[in-house]
Amino acid sequence: MDKIAVSCEEPSLNSRIDPRFGRAPGFLIVDPETMAFTFIDNGASQVMAQGAGIQAAENIARSGAKIVLTGYVGPKAFRGLSAAGIKIGQDLENMTVRQAIEKFKAGDVTLAEAPNRMSHGGMGQGGMKGPGRMGRGK
Amino acid sequence: MKVTVASGKGGTGKTTVSASLISVWPGPAVAVDLDVEEPNLHLFLHPEISGQRNAFMEIPKADESLCSRCGQCSDLCQFKAISLMGEVLMLFPEMCHGCGGCISICPEGALSADVRLLGDVSWGHSEKGDFIMGRLRIGEAMSPPLMRAVKARLEDRITASPADVIIDAPPGVSCPAVNAVMDSDMILLVTEPTPFGVYDMKLAHQAFAPMKKPMGVVVNRAGMGNSEIYDYCKAENLEILAEIPYDRRIAEDYANGCIIADTSEPMRQLFTGLAEKIRQKAGREVSR
Ligand code: SF4
Numbered sequence: 001m002d003k004i005a006v007s008c009e010e011p012s013l014n015s016r017i018d019p020r021f022g023r024a025p026g027f028l029i030v031d032p033e034t035m036a037f038t039f040i041d042n043g044a045s046q047v048m049a050q051g052a053g054i055q056a057a058e059n060i061a062r063s064g065a066k067i068v069l070t071g072y073v074g075p076k077a078f079r080g081l082s083a084a085g086i087k088i089g090q091d092l093e094n095m096t097v098r099q100a101i102e103k104f105k106a107g108d109v110t111l112a113e114a115p116n117r118m119s120h121g122g123m124g125q126g127g128m129k130g131p132g133r134m135g136r137g138k
Numbered sequence: 139m140k141v142t143v144a145s146g147k148g149g150t151g152k153t154t155v156s157a158s159l160i161s162v163w164p165g166p167a168v169a170v171d172l173d174v175e176e177p178n179l180h181l182f183l184h185p186e187i188s189g190q191r192n193a194f195m196e197i198p199k200a201d202e203s204l205c206s207r208c209g210q211c212s213d214l215c216q217f218k219a220i221s222l223m224g225e226v227l228m229l230f231p232e233m234c235h236g237c238g239g240c241i242s243i244c245p246e247g248a249l250s251a252d253v254r255l256l257g258d259v260s261w262g263h264s265e266k267g268d269f270i271m272g273r274l275r276i277g278e279a280m281s282p283p284l285m286r287a288v289k290a291r292l293e294d295r296i297t298a299s300p301a302d303v304i305i306d307a308p309p310g311v312s313c314p315a316v317n318a319v320m321d322s323d324m325i326l327l328v329t330e331p332t333p334f335g336v337y338d339m340k341l342a343h344q345a346f347a348p349m350k351k352p353m354g355v356v357v358n359r360a361g362m363g364n365s366e367i368y369d370y371c372k373a374e375n376l377e378i379l380a381e382i383p384y385d386r387r388i389a390e391d392y393a394n395g396c397i398i399a400d401t402s403e404p405m406r407q408l409f410t411g412l413a414e415k416i417r418q419k420a421g422r423e424v425s426r
């Protein structure tokens with residue numbers, strides 16, 4: 001089964017989900033069968049003036065996870081994750097990482113078609129033009 | 139002499155003060171609207187526009203057949219305007235700051251220069267003198283590079299024929315506002331004596347103070363609100379150079395696009411006095 005990345009506060013399955021995708025302290029990359037996990041530190045993205053969501057998406061693409069469970073994903077991070085073939089389950093909060101994975105395994109998480117957050121502040125209002133995407137497709 | 143008219147927030151009457159100063163300024167003065175996100179000085183001065191040009195910023199474009207997915211561009215770009223997302227190279231052109239770093243670092247020569255339209259610079263003449271403005275393209279988020287294009291035009295103009303300069307700056311204290319005031323000889327802070335006005339003026343004063351430029355305050359709608367603004371200015375040794383009384387007629391004239399200094403003799407005198415104080419203050423502190 002594909003690995004799942006969950007935005008979290010601490011490196012533990014009992015950590016609460018941090019609903020802010022780009023600004024979460026880190027991600028737990030979990031194998032849903034064995035519940036074995038690794039932690040990716042997202043601290044560097046947290047303090048970025050812009051592009052935190054894109055950086056976080058890049059970190060997850062690099063981790064090999066194919067599914068993200070989180071609260072809110074901005075449009076640019078959403079485009080990034082989608083381009084890398086990563087599916088997104090959003091609107092998850094007030095639960096632990098373990099509970100989120102269980103919910104996903106039970107089929108109770110709908111994978112998103114579109115981002116649920118507009119760009120936040122800063123340079124963000126720059127519009128919603130499509131990215132100049134290139135690539136080998138997926 | 140360059141005078142920048144700034145304010146900690148919008149709606150304090152910054153533009154009407156700029157237009158009035160232009161109207162009463164002794165000697166030649168160029169009016170510059172650097173509030174490129176929402177330029178409105180032209181609505182007061184009614185210049186006849188004689189020229190215009192687009193301003194661009196250089197951004198990367200990629201040739202995917204050359205890209206080896208090494209990720210160096212992605213690691214370099216602190217704005218994440220270029221990102222290697224797994225095996226997919228993505229460009230977010232609207233986030234690019236135009237530094238050119240990725241283009242120069244790419245080992246495969248896969249990146250080359252493209253441009254993004256920032257907006258336009260236009261110039262002309264009103265009965266009050268020469269006029270220059272910038273207007274940011276709708277949807278564009280980065281004003282400073284366009285403001286630099288406006289300033290370049292201004293430099294050409296005052297090199298050709300010397301004149302003083304009155305700049306209408308963007309409101310606030312963020313990057314564009316700092317960019318507007320940084321090379322002026324004098325900063326005029328326009329505020330109003332309300333709690334919000336005081337708060338925003340303090341922010342502006344603190345943001346601009348490190349530049350060590352002469353600063354003065356214009357209190358608009360004086361008579362409303364409380365005395366906090368006066369206490370603050372006194373404590374900070376900030377001189378209040380003019381007070382525009384709170385008056386319904388003035389507010390109406392402003393709403394109708396009138397230049398306040400042109401509406402009555404007392405107003406004309408008020409702004410003539412302000413212009414004189416600015417010249418003294420800037421002249422004195424500049425030559426010191
Ligand atoms: S030009 Fe600079 S800001 Fe723009 S994508 Fe390249 S590295 Fe990033």
Ligand code: SF4
Nearest residue numbers: 205206208209211244
């Ligand atoms: S630096 Fe050049 S070769 Fe490397 S990923 Fe970026 S575009 Fe591709």
